[in-house]
Amino acid sequence: MNDKARLPVGQEAVEKFGWLRAHRFLILRRLSQLFFLSLFLLGPWFGIWWVKGNLSGSLTFGILPLTDPFITVQSMVAGHWPELTALIGAVIVAVAYALIGGRVYCSWVCPINPVTDAAHWAHEKLGMQKGWQPKRGTRLWVLAMVLAVSALTGTIAWEFVNPISMLHRGLIFGMGFAWTFVVAVFLFDVFLSRRGWCGHLCPVGAFYGLLGAKSLLRVSAANRAACDDCMDCFAVCPEMHVITPALRGKDGDTPIILSHDCTNCGRCIDVCAMDVFAFTHRFDATPAPARDDRARSKPTPGASRAA
Template structure:
């Protein structure tokens, strides 16, 4: 229960707390002491050298799925095969109502009543994303995630040449924005967030053709490339927070094993949400195996770069 509440608190913006010595199991304490020995530093160097040629297996799989899902919407519309009707924000899949959880909440708040079709869609989609891990939606389906990853590659190249500098923000801002847009929908009767959601804008642009709203998406991308690495998804997007909450008790987890870990931090360098990997910092793991928190997007980047395979996907029981 404590771990669950901590996962929610970190999702909402809290900094992961350091464990007290009493929190750490005796076996894990021994491992922490071993990991601090100089010999292990050499092992890390060797492992890093090996890592350079590792293929980005999970990234490739994920990009393929993301493109395929979005293509399904596009082809379904243009070929009129009626497999999927609508866009990511709201659709029908072989007749079943599906609705993006965040959009549906906005609509119900704006209408101030529960719309039955939307409720069916929300329940179906919530169950699906709960089973798959919540924020799995972000990294495996959201079209802006792919754009953001490409922007991140450019940002990192520019940063390596010292042409740009990364600026960070307080992660609690995302929770404030989530509440702000929820209240705004309720007060104004309009789903204001939908007009600026890069997820919805891109999905609709792909299916129905580009519109003026794409200028906003380009502006966001420029902001991420030149000012703040993955700024939107890290610090602002209310959809990411909604799916994080959906996935708090998800059965699909990324699990960290301290027994294999060299604390070299390669995972934290590539992760969109490095706070979920606090357990990989030297001295921070409490138990042999730690489930990563709800903000983890299950993107698999950390699995791709970990030189010692200390991180893995596990399908566990709920909670």
């Protein structure tokens, strides 16, 4: 194992750039999640109704409708055609995420993300094994099942068990039974499956991943020739399989992470002391310098620095 892989994750970046620079996108993500959550809580908590509704559907300043397209699709397959305002809101949200990256929702907006990140931190601190790891396509099957149940029952099926909606409602009206679902997600990721909920089961993430499959915003390993095999990017990435093709690519392979599983969380950029990664767009034609044969011959990491 590379000696640098034995160091705490991100230590090199902290020593080289400072703590804030080595956590900038993590901090921005938390501020983003807090911002969106606060917008919905201003009304119920303080009587400031800039935004009415929740992440499923809202009206901003009494003018701008925003609707979760996943909710809209469930409603349509259930046989309930949404009103025009809801359809317009769904189109606005769908276009936005199709352009910037569907799973940006997962890492920059979803209030469950801090819960699963905390679960991952606890999982690592407890020294737990990665546990049960369903195939990556499992969440697509869950997505298909949700739509099938909606069609068969005539309901928006996922909303009965959606921990995102329950967390929102719980913060407004008091958690009550909603805590059960949020705590269940946390315990599942800690004890049963490392990064299991967001990475393998959540149909919302699966839906937004498909929605943003051709999105413009991408992370690129543009400076992959400088990689020193510290493995920190693999350790922090919630979808580590997306890194390998870009970072370990052969001469001529694109350095851009094109997988729709990527959440554009930016943590690989944060922790890389060699500045290998950067945000770019999917049409960035800048060629990446090739890694040497020794580096390309190394096996794909995954076990040496547990994510």
